[in-house]
Amino acid sequence: MSTDATTEAPQIRKGLAGVVVDTTKISKVNAETNSLLYRGYPVQELAAHCSFEEVAYLLWNSELPDADQLRDFTAAERGGRALDPVVKSVIDSLPVEAHPMDVCRTAASVIGARHRLAEDSSPEANLAKALELFAAFPAVVAYDQRRRRGQDLVEPRDDLGYAANFLWMSFGEEAAPEVVDAFNVSMILYAEHSFNASTFTARVITSTLSDLHSAVTGAIGALKGPLHGGANEAVMHTFEQIGIRTDESREEAAARARTWMEQALAEKKKVMGFGHRVYKHGDSRVPTMKAALDKMIEHYGRPEILGLYDGLETAMAEAKDIKPNLDYPAGPTYHLMGFDTDMFTPLFVASRITGWTAHIMEQLESNSLIRPLSEYNGPGQRALGR
Numbered sequence: 563m564s565t566d567a568t569t570e571a572p573q574i575r576k577g578l579a580g581v582v583v584d585t586t587k588i589s590k591v592n593a594e595t596n597s598l599l600y601r602g603y604p605v606q607e608l609a610a611h612c613s614f615e616e617v618a619y620l621l622w623n624s625e626l627p628d629a630d631q632l633r634d635f636t637a638a639e640r641g642g643r644a645l646d647p648v649v650k651s652v653i654d655s656l657p658v659e660a661h662p663m664d665v666c667r668t669a670a671s672v673i674g675a676r677h678r679l680a681e682d683s684s685p686e687a688n689l690a691k692a693l694e695l696f697a698a699f700p701a702v703v704a705y706d707q708r709r710r711r712g713q714d715l716v717e718p719r720d721d722l723g724y725a726a727n728f729l730w731m732s733f734g735e736e737a738a739p740e741v742v743d744a745f746n747v748s749m750i751l752y753a754e755h756s757f758n759a760s761t762f763t764a765r766v767i768t769s770t771l772s773d774l775h776s777a778v779t780g781a782i783g784a785l786k787g788p789l790h791g792g793a794n795e796a797v798m799h800t801f802e803q804i805g806i807r808t809d810e811s812r813e814e815a816a817a818r819a820r821t822w823m824e825q826a827l828a829e830k831k832k833v834m835g836f837g838h839r840v841y842k843h844g845d846s847r848v849p850t851m852k853a854a855l856d857k858m859i860e861h862y863g864r865p866e867i868l869g870l871y872d873g874l875e876t877a878m879a880e881a882k883d884i885k886p887n888l889d890y891p892a893g894p895t896y897h898l899m900g901f902d903t904d905m906f907t908p909l910f911v912a913s914r915i916t917g918w919t920a921h922i923m924e925q926l927e928s929n930s931l932i933r934p935l936s937e938y939n940g941p942g943q944r945a946l947g948r
């Protein structure tokens with residue numbers, strides 16, 4: 563245990579801030595250079611040139627696939643897209659008021675309990691489970707949104723790539739190529755981010771030699787919170803609270819957003835979608851996601867969204883010099899695509915399943931039970947007196 567030299571009191575790092583707990587070969591978050599590498603590749607380049615399927619393959623296998631590997635991988639992913647009828651009936655048994663993240667958590671758990679290799683944590687079994695979850699989750703998320711809207715399940719299409727099929731299953735119509743591209747970019751950017759809270763949760767669960775689905779189920783719980791993945795949903799609530807007015811100019815929207823932000827900061831509120839534990843000079847993924855948002859604003863003809871975006875960002879920068887994180891541009895992007903606000907974090911789940919499972923497999927390669935210490939500061943020993 564590290565100690566403070568003068569008092570010998572243990573040095574406590576609340577929130578494990580700044581603590582390096584292990585090594586990883588999966589991704590490198592560099593706050594100084596504002597960069598993010600997946601297996602050595604800059605995430606911006608992956609987002610510009612790769613499909614999400616290729617990135618998933620990279621995260622799990624350390625290298626991008628060649629043409630034959632991609633063909634086999636894609637065939638396996640397309641073969642696993644249909645919603646298991648048992649999972650569907652469990653989802654149907656849940657109230658439509660249940661938060662979609664609770665549905666995701668339940669679905670991951672049910673898929674695990676029904677898995678033919680449930681208790682097998684060999685590398686081969688875990689790779690198969692990871693691929694199956696990756697393939698199955700778009701159906702879970704898309705169907706949950708549809709049932710809330712009183713709509714039926716849309717069957718997957720195996721002539722579409724992951725992103726296009728996800729949108730097809732969500733909305734029952736083929737999305738425009740620009741929309742598919744922006745969605746693909748969001749999936750790639752959300753896929754992996756080293757030892758964030760949900761990934762660390764997955765690694766902690768894995769470190770007890772529990773199974774992959776338990777680790778993913780726990781990770782979904784950790785992602786739900788607004789300080790982590792739940793922030794993309796919360797960003798949209800902020801926009802909704804300010805008020806989205808389609809008849810308003812960009813400048814008018816920006817002015818109202820600024821006023822809202824000044825008031826929120828005066829009241830010492832935390833504004834979701836801003837700030838980051840690791841990046842202090844801006845999130846490496848924001849420029850790429852913001853470019854995708856700009857394309858969606860143009861595609862859907864919604865300049866007032868840009869006004870709200872700019873107004874909040876500028877007012878936050880001026881007041882506190884705090885920059886947006888990935889959830890900030892991702893939230894309005896998903897809104898423009900037509901997703902319900904409470905489905906935004908489930909979209910993050912569908913993507914982050916790739917990163918979580920890569921970490922679960924890496925943890926098992928050189929496992930050590932994760933069990934830190936605490937400094938007791940409750941009452942001293944006392945007599946029960948009975």
Ligand SMILES: CC(=O)SCCNC(=O)CCNC(=O)[C@H](O)C(C)(C)COP(=O)(O)OP(=O)(O)OC[C@H]1O[C@@H](n2cnc3c(N)ncnc32)[C@H](O)[C@@H]1OP(=O)(O)O
Nearest residue numbers: 788789790791793831832833834835836837838839887888
């Ligand atoms: C994909 C992701 O998960 S990215 C993260 C998504 N989460 C959010 O967007 C939630 C909003 N942001 C936050 O709550 C924080 O920035 C966190 C939790 C992400 C990181 O926080 P930490 O590194 O622990 O920093 P901490 O919360 O201590 O903030 C440091 C200072 O900045 C302020 N601050 C940080 N973020 C914000 C924010 N979003 N709004 C207002 N003030 C903020 C804090 O109030 C604090 O100010 P103080 O020193 O005057 O008290």
Ligand SMILES: O=C([O-])CC(=O)C(=O)O
Nearest residue numbers: 754755757758759839840
């Ligand atoms: O790294 C973090 O703490 C949160 C984050 O941005 C992510 O998980 O993508």
